[in-house]
Amino acid sequence: xxxxxxxxxxxxxxxxxxxxxxxxxxxxxxxxxxxxxxxxxxxxxxxxxxxxxxxxxxxxxxxxxxxxxxxxxxxxxxxxxxxxxxxxxxxxxxxxxxxxxxxxxxxxxxxxxxxxxxxxxxxxxxxxxxxxxxxxxxxxxxxxxxxxxxxxxxxxxxxxxxxxxxxxxxxxxxxxxxxxxxxxxxxxxxxxxxxxxxxxxxxxxxxxxxxxxxxxxxxxxxxxxxxxxxxxxxxxxxxxxxxxxxxxxxxxxxxxxxxxxxxxxxxxxxxxxxxxxxxxxxxxxxxxxxxxxxxxxxxxxxxxxxxxxxxxxxxxxxxxxxxxxxxxxxxxxxxxxxxxxxxxxxxxxxxxxxxxxxxxxxxxxxxxxxxxxxxxxxxxxxxxxxxxxxxxxxxxxxxxxxxxxxxxxxxxxxxxxxxxxxxxxxxxxxxxxxxxxxxxxxxxxxxxxxxxxxxxxx
Amino acid sequence: xxxxxxxxxxxxxxxxxxxxxxxxxxxxxxxxxxxxxxxxxxxxxxxxxxxxxxxxxxxxxxxxxxxxxxxxxxxxxxxxxxxxxxxxxxxxxxxxxxxxxxxxxxxxxxxxxxxxxxxxxxxxxxxxxxxxxxxxxxxxxxxxxxxxxxxxxxxxxxxxxxxxxxxxxxxxxxxxxxxxxxxxxxxxxxxxxxxxxxxxxxxxxxxxxxxxxxxxxxxxxxxxxxxxxxxxxxxxxxxxxxxxxxxxxxxxxxxxxxxxxxxxxxxxxxxxxxxxxxxxxxxxxxxxxxxxxxxxxxxxxxxxxxxxxxxxxxxxxxxxxxxxxxxxxxxxxxxxxxxxxxxxxxxxxxxxxxxxxxxxxxxxxxxxxxxxxxxxxxxxxxxxxxxxxxxxxxxxxxxxxxxxxxxxxxxxxxxxxxxxxxxxxxxxxxxxxxxxxxxxxxxxxxxxxxxxxxxxxx
Numbered sequence: 001x002x003x004x005x006x007x008x009x010x011x012x013x014x015x016x017x018x019x020x021x022x023x024x025x026x027x028x029x030x031x032x033x034x035x036x037x038x039x040x041x042x043x044x045x046x047x048x049x050x051x052x053x054x055x056x057x058x059x060x061x062x063x064x065x066x067x068x069x070x071x072x073x074x075x076x077x078x079x080x081x082x083x084x085x086x087x088x089x090x091x092x093x094x095x096x097x098x099x100x101x102x103x104x105x106x107x108x109x110x111x112x113x114x115x116x117x118x119x120x121x122x123x124x125x126x127x128x129x130x131x132x133x134x135x136x137x138x139x140x141x142x143x144x145x146x147x148x149x150x151x152x153x154x155x156x157x158x159x160x161x162x163x164x165x166x167x168x169x170x171x172x173x174x175x176x177x178x179x180x181x182x183x184x185x186x187x188x189x190x191x192x193x194x195x196x197x198x199x200x201x202x203x204x205x206x207x208x209x210x211x212x213x214x215x216x217x218x219x220x221x222x223x224x225x226x227x228x229x230x231x232x233x234x235x236x237x238x239x240x241x242x243x244x245x246x247x248x249x250x251x252x253x254x255x256x257x258x259x260x261x262x263x264x265x266x267x268x269x270x271x272x273x274x275x276x277x278x279x280x281x282x283x284x285x286x287x288x289x290x291x292x293x294x295x296x297x298x299x300x301x302x303x304x305x306x307x308x309x310x311x312x313x314x315x316x317x318x319x320x321x322x323x324x325x326x327x328x329x330x331x332x333x334x335x336x337x338x339x340x341x342x343x344x345x346x347x348x349x350x351x352x353x354x355x356x357x358x359x360x361x362x363x364x365x366x367x368x369x370x371x372x373x374x375x376x377x378x379x380x381x382x383x384x385x386x387x388x389x390x391x392x393x394x395x396x397x398x399x400x401x402x403x404x405x406x407x408x409x410x411x412x413x414x415x416x417x418x419x420x421x422x423x424x425x426x427x428x429x430x431x432x433x434x435x436x437x438x439x440x441x442x443x444x445x446x447x448x449x450x451x452x453x454x455x456x457x458x
Numbered sequence: 459x460x461x462x463x464x465x466x467x468x469x470x471x472x473x474x475x476x477x478x479x480x481x482x483x484x485x486x487x488x489x490x491x492x493x494x495x496x497x498x499x500x501x502x503x504x505x506x507x508x509x510x511x512x513x514x515x516x517x518x519x520x521x522x523x524x525x526x527x528x529x530x531x532x533x534x535x536x537x538x539x540x541x542x543x544x545x546x547x548x549x550x551x552x553x554x555x556x557x558x559x560x561x562x563x564x565x566x567x568x569x570x571x572x573x574x575x576x577x578x579x580x581x582x583x584x585x586x587x588x589x590x591x592x593x594x595x596x597x598x599x600x601x602x603x604x605x606x607x608x609x610x611x612x613x614x615x616x617x618x619x620x621x622x623x624x625x626x627x628x629x630x631x632x633x634x635x636x637x638x639x640x641x642x643x644x645x646x647x648x649x650x651x652x653x654x655x656x657x658x659x660x661x662x663x664x665x666x667x668x669x670x671x672x673x674x675x676x677x678x679x680x681x682x683x684x685x686x687x688x689x690x691x692x693x694x695x696x697x698x699x700x701x702x703x704x705x706x707x708x709x710x711x712x713x714x715x716x717x718x719x720x721x722x723x724x725x726x727x728x729x730x731x732x733x734x735x736x737x738x739x740x741x742x743x744x745x746x747x748x749x750x751x752x753x754x755x756x757x758x759x760x761x762x763x764x765x766x767x768x769x770x771x772x773x774x775x776x777x778x779x780x781x782x783x784x785x786x787x788x789x790x791x792x793x794x795x796x797x798x799x800x801x802x803x804x805x806x807x808x809x810x811x812x813x814x815x816x817x818x819x820x821x822x823x824x825x826x827x828x829x830x831x832x833x834x835x836x837x838x839x840x841x842x843x844x845x846x847x848x849x850x851x852x853x854x855x856x857x858x859x860x861x862x863x864x865x866x867x868x869x870x871x872x873x874x875x876x877x878x879x880x881x882x883x884x885x886x887x888x889x890x891x892x893x894x895x896x897x898x899x900x901x902x903x904x905x906x907x908x909x910x911x912x913x914x915x916x
Contacts, residue, residue: 031616031618032616035615035616036615036616157493157494157895158489158490158493158494160489160842160843160844160899162895195894195895197894359817359874359876361846384618385618386618388819388846388847389846416817416874418817418893418895418896418899419893419895419896422893435876435877435880436653436655437615437620437653437876437877438876438877441618441876
C-alpha cells in the first residue's frame with residue numbers, strides 16, 4: 001500500500017514536472033516571439049502619432065476604432081466585431097485659463113476637468129479659498145459662498161505603490177466640485193494628482209452630484225499649485241482676499257455612438273468559455289494617451305498576435321476588447337457586460353491592462369481564494385519575466401461590470417508604478433515616454449497568464 | 459519538559475516577531491525620511507549639470523571629487539577622507555569621424571572606444587570587413603589584413619535581464635580590437651552594446667593585448683550599424699571592396715593622481731567591522747554619467763544621510779566610498795582593497811550600486827550559502843520597497859578587489875534593467891533620464907539592507 005502511494009506521488013510529481021516544463025517552454029516561445037517580432041511598439045506609434053488624443057465623441061474616436069479594427073485583423077483574429085454603445089460627448093471647447101491679476105506671470109496653465117461645465121467666455125472672477133482636505137472645507141463652509149475653492153491635496157510620497165496615493169487624492173477630483181458647490185462655491189481649482197517635478201496640469205473626470213449646482217473646475221500643475229498656495233497664505237496676512245479669473249469652455253453635448261472593438265479567436269475545445277483581455281481606446285484630449293491606455297490596447301492586441309504566431313490553438317475563446325469609453329463614463333465596459341448578460345455568455349476570466357506600459361511587476365486580482373491560489377501556484381512560471389507578485393485586489397474599470405453582472409474573476413496587469421502619475425492625464429503622456437522593451441515585457445506577462453488560464457481553466 | 463520546550467519556542471517566536479516588527483518600523487522610518495527629504499536627486503542634478511562627464515584625469519575629475527567631499531560632509535559623515543590613487547589618463551582628443559565616400563549622408567556618428575589609440579589627424583582609409591562573431595573572424599582571418607573589421611554583434615533581445623545580453627556582447631568591445639589586430643587589421647568598428655531605438659554610439663573601454671599592434675577602434679549607433687551592414691552585404695555582390703575613412707584622436711597620457719572619496723560613520727559597538735557602500739565617481743566623457751554612476755554615488759551618500767537623519771547609531775563602521783576610477787581601469791577599487799589589506803582592516807560586507815538609478819528589484823550577491831540565506835530571510839522586510847529577489851551572483855567592479863583580497867561578501871543593487879543599455883556610455887545618460895522616485899527607492903532598498911547587516915552582522 002505504502003509503495004503504491006509512493007509510486008502514485010512519484011507519478012504525480014513526474015507529471016507536474018513534465019507539465020511545468022512544457023509550460024515553461026511554451027511561455028519561453030511566447031516571450032521570444034514578442035521580444036523579437038512584436039508589433040506592439042509600432043502599433044502604439046501609429047495610434048499615438050497618427051491618431052493622437054481620442055476623447056469619446058471626438059473625430060479621433062473613429063480613427064482610433066478603425067486603427068484597432070485593422071490592427072486586430074492583422075494580428076490574426078478569426079473575426080473582428082464592432083459593438084456600438086452610447087458614450088458621453090464632452091468637449092473642452094477652447095483654451096482653459098487662470099489669470100491672477102497682479103502676478104508677474106499672471107496667466108497660469110490649467111486644464112478643465114473632464115465633464116465639467118464652462119465658465120462662459122468672460123470667465124468667472126472670484127476670491128480663492130485654500131483648503132487642504134474635506135475636513136478643512138467643512139470647517140470653513142461659512143466662508144465658501146461666492147468663492148473658488150482651491151483643493152491643494154498633496155500626493156502622499158511615502159506610499160511605495162503610487163496608485164495608493166492616487167486613491168487617496170482622486171476623491172477630490174471626483175467629488176470636490178459638488179462638495180464645494182454645496183456651500184455656495186462658484187468654481188474649483190485642484191492640485192494635480194501627481195508626483196511630477198514639472199508644471200503640467202493633469203486632467204481627469206469629475207462627477208457632479210445633481211443635488212447641487214454644477215460649477216466649473218480645473219486642474220493646476222504642481223509648481224503653480226505650490227506657488228498659489230504660498231501666495232494665498234502670505235496674502236491672507238495683508239489683504240482680505242485674492243481674486244482670480246478662471247475661464248473654461250467645457251460643454252457636455254448629447255451622448256453619441258462609439259464602439260467597443262472586439263477581436264476573437266474561437267476556442268477549439270470550449271468555445272463557449274470566454275477569456276477577455278482588454279484596454280480602453282479613449283484617452284484624454286491634451287496628450288497622446290500612450291501609457292493611458294494606448295499601452296493596454298497594444299498589449300491586448302499583441303497577446304492575440306503572439307499566440308497566433310507561435311501556432312497556439314486556444315481551448316477557450318480568447319477575446320481582445322478595445323473598450324470605447326473609460327475615462328469619462330465607463331460606458332464601453334458597461335455595454336460589454338450588459339450584452340454578455342443578455343446573451344448569457346460564460347466569461348471565465350477577464351484581464352485588463354490600464355496601468356501603463358512600464359516594466360511589469362505583478363497582477364492584481366479579484367477572485368475567490370482558490371482561484372487566487374491557483375494563479376499564485378503559477379508564479380514560478382511567470383517570475384522569470386518580471387512578475388513577482390499576485391496581489392489580492394485589482395482588475396480594471398472596463399472589466400469591473402463583468403464581475404458585477406456575471407461574477408467573472410478579474411485580473412489587472414500591475415507594471416512598476418513609479419512613473420505613471422508623472423504623465424497620467426497630462427500632456428506628457430506621449431509615445432516617447434514608453435520604452436519598447438518594457439511595453440513588450442508587459443505583453444509577455446499577460447500572454448503567459450492567458451496561456452495558463454486557457455490551458456488549465458480557473 | 460514538553461511544556462518548557464513549548465514555552466521556549468513561543469518565547470523565540472515572540473522575540474522574532476518583536477524584532478521583525480521593530481525592523482519593519484525602522485525601515486519604514488528610513489523610507490519616509492528618504493521619500494520625503496532625500497538629497498539624492500538634487501545631489502545628482504549638481505553632479506550631472508554642474509560637473510558633467512568626468513573621465514579619470516579630466517578637469518571634471520577634481521570638480522567631482524570636491525562635490526563628493528562636500529556632499530558627504532553635508533550628509534553627516536563623522537569624517538571625510540581622500541585616498542589618492544594612480545588612474546589612467548586617456549583623452550579623446552577631438553571629434554571622432556567615420557566617412558563613407560559615396561554615401562548620401564556620408565559622415566557617420568562614431569565614438570572612439572576608451573583607452574584606444576588614435577588614427578592620426580588624416581585618419582585611416584581602408585576596406586571594411588563585416589563579421590558577426592569571433593568564429594566568423596576566425597574563418598575570414600586570411601582576408602583581414604589591412605582592413606577595418608566591423609563587429610556587428612547584435613544584442614540578444616530575448617534575455618529578460620539585459621545585463622545578460624551585455625555580458626555576451628561586451629567581449630567584442632574588450633577583446634575585439636586585439637583579436638582583429640592579430641590577423642593584421644588596421645582598425646575596428648563595433649556595433650554599440652544596446653537595445654536603443656536611437657543612433658547614439660555607446661563607448662566603453664577596450665583592452666589591448668600587448669602581443670599585437672594597438673589599432674584604433676570606435677563604436678557605432680544601431681541605426682548606422684544596420685545601414686552599414688546592409689550596404690556591405692549588398693555591395694559585396696557589385697564591388698570588390700568598400701573603403702571607409704576612420705578618424706579617432708585618442709591618446710593615453712601618463713597615469714595621474716585621483717582620489718577615492720570616503721565618508722565614514724564610526725560604529726558604536728564594533729568600530730573595526732567595516733561595511734562599505736559605494737559607487738564610482740568617474741564616467742564617460744560624452745554624457746553626464748547620470749545613471750552610470752552618478753546614481754550609485756548619490757545612492758550611497760543618501761544612505762549615510764538618511765541613517766544619520768533618523769538618529770540611527772550604527773554598531774559597525776559604515777563607509778561610503780566614491781571610487782575614483784572604474785570605467786577604464788578599476789584603479790579606485792584596486793587601491794581601496796590594497797590599503798584595506800595593508801591596514802588589516804576587517805571588511806564584513808561591501809555593496810555597490812552601479813546598475814543605474816532605475817526602480818529597484820533585487821540584489822545580486824557573492825557570498826557563502828549561509829550568508830546568502832540570511833539575506834534571503836530578510837526578504838519579507840525588503841519586499842514592500844520593491845526588492846523581490848536576492849540572486850546568487852553579483853557585486854560590482856569597484857568592490858570586486860575586496861572580495862579577492864579579503865574574502866569580503868559582496869552585494870550589488872539590481873534595479874530594473876530594461877532602460878539601462880539604452881543610455882549606458884552614450885550621450886543620452888543625462889539627469890533627465892533619471893526619475894526622482896525610482897532613484898530614491900534605490901536608496902531606500904540599500905539603506906534597509908545596510909541597516910539589517912549592521913544590526914545582525916553577516
